[in-house]
Amino acid sequence: MAFKIIMTALLAGSFFMVQAQQKAKPEDTEVWEPVPEKVEPGEVHIEAPSDALILFDGKSLDEWVMTQDRSKPAQWTVSNGVLTVNKETGNIETKRAFGDYQLHIEWLIPENINLEGQSRGNSGVFLASTGKGDAGYELQVLDSYNNKTYVNGMAGSIYKQFVPLANPSRKPGEWQSYDVFWKSPTFNTDGSVKTPARVTVMFNGVLVQNNVELKGPTQYIGEPSYKKHGPAPIKLQAHGDKSVPISFRNIWIREVK
Numbered sequence: 630m631a632f633k634i635i636m637t638a639l640l641a642g643s644f645f646m647v648q649a650q651q652k653a654k655p656e657d658t659e660v661w662e663p664v665p666e667k668v669e670p671g672e673v674h675i676e677a678p679s680d681a682l683i684l685f686d687g688k689s690l691d692e693w694v695m696t697q698d699r700s701k702p703a704q705w706t707v708s709n710g711v712l713t714v715n716k717e718t719g720n721i722e723t724k725r726a727f728g729d730y731q732l733h734i735e736w737l738i739p740e741n742i743n744l745e746g747q748s749r750g751n752s753g754v755f756l757a758s759t760g761k762g763d764a765g766y767e768l769q770v771l772d773s774y775n776n777k778t779y780v781n782g783m784a785g786s787i788y789k790q791f792v793p794l795a796n797p798s799r800k801p802g803e804w805q806s807y808d809v810f811w812k813s814p815t816f817n818t819d820g821s822v823k824t825p826a827r828v829t830v831m832f833n834g835v836l837v838q839n840n841v842e843l844k845g846p847t848q849y850i851g852e853p854s855y856k857k858h859g860p861a862p863i864k865l866q867a868h869g870d871k872s873v874p875i876s877f878r879n880i881w882i883r884e885v886k
Contacts, residue, residue, distance in 0.1 A: 653851045658789045659779035670797040670833035673806045675733050677881035684723060684863070685712050685880040696720035696864055697761055705867075711737075714752060714867050714874040722758045722864035729885040732756075732809040732863065737876045738772040740802025746778045747771065750801065752875045753788065755864035756811050756828060759846050759856070765864055766826060767847040768807065770875060773798040785830060785837035788847050793830075793837035804878070805833055814843075816857040825855070 677683055684692045687710030693703035697719050704718040738750035750772040755765035766787070773784035773796055780786065784805075785793030799805050808831040815823040825845075830838035845853030865877065 655850050658781075658848070658850070658852070660781040660792060661779050664780055665783070665785075665793050665796040665837075668795045668797040668835050670799065670835055673834040674735070674804075674879070675806070675808065677733070677879075678883065681733075681881040681883050682725075683881050685877065687711070687878060690721075692724055693721045694724050696722045696758065699724075705865075711876045711878050712880075713876045714865070716867045716874065719867050720755075720763070720864055721867075722755070722862040724862070726860035726862055727757075727811075727882065727884060728813045728860045730809075730811050731883040731885065732811065733806065733879065733881050734809075734877060735804050735806045735879045736770055737804050737878075738801040739873045739875075740800070742772060742801050742873050745776065747782060749776045749778075750873065750875055751866075751868040753864075753866040753868070754807065754809070755847075755866065756809060757813060757826070757846075757858070757861035758864035759858050759861055763847070763849070763866065765846055765861070766828075766843060767866070768809065768828075768830060770866075772801050774800050785832040787828065787830075787838060787841065787843065789849065790844055790847070790853065791838060791841050793832065794839065795832075795835050795837055797833040797835035797837070799833065806879075807832055808834075813860065814855060814858075816855075820857040822855045 690703040695701040703721040705715045706713040742750050752770040753767040755767050758765040769786045769788045771784045780792045784798050810829040812827040814826040817823050826843040829840050845855040
């Protein structure tokens with residue numbers, strides 16, 4: 630009898646949990662205030678050091694594959710030293726998997742953009758890609774120069790988790806940079822978290838994430854939670870909206886042993 634009672638309680642708990650998840654909405658995890666202070670950034674363009682692995686040299690996508698089918702080479706556009714999103718083909722990610730690292734990446738929102746909110750030049754740098762689609766830990770890419778949106782979804786945010794400490798965004802049409810220092814999570818043999826992921830981010834030379842401890846991979850709806858994984862690729866997002874394509878350049882990484 631006791632066993633039946635326990636099983637009934639467990640089933641009831643699972644039922645109500647599923648119901649709660651079904652009722653959850655994206656806006657439940659949006660934060661709108663306080664708005665980070667605007668900062669005028671200095672000039673930043675960092676060339677790769679001698680021990681860096683060049684992920685994009687302006688000519689070749691040899692280090693990249695399609696996320697949905699890793700047997701296919703990346704199918705984004707390369708022209709005049711710049712890599713531009715191809716929304717028809719989907720996300721791309723690195724061939725190689727990484728643990729702890731230092732990453733430099735530069736990105737540009739076209740100056741002719743005329744949309745608002747999350748549709749205004751949306752992409753993302755997934756610091757560890759944990760599956761197909763948008764699975765992973767997302768550092769948001771967005772035009773946040775003069776664009777109102779929820780602050781844990783603006784440029785420099787760890788999407789839906791951490792608001793940037795400041796807003797050093799440049800105007801659309803100007804190159805911007807992220808310098809990322811990533812500490813990957815570790816797990817116990819039973820799959821529980823041993824040490825959570827941590828990340829520090831410099832945005833146009835301004836500290837916007839200061840060694841924050843992540844709650845898990847990005848969740849668009851609901852709260853994040855960890856699932857065991859090892860070293861993972863870095864992914865660039867082809868966001869499925871009407872926003873104009875975003876471009877990238879000067880992408881390099883230094884693995885931290």
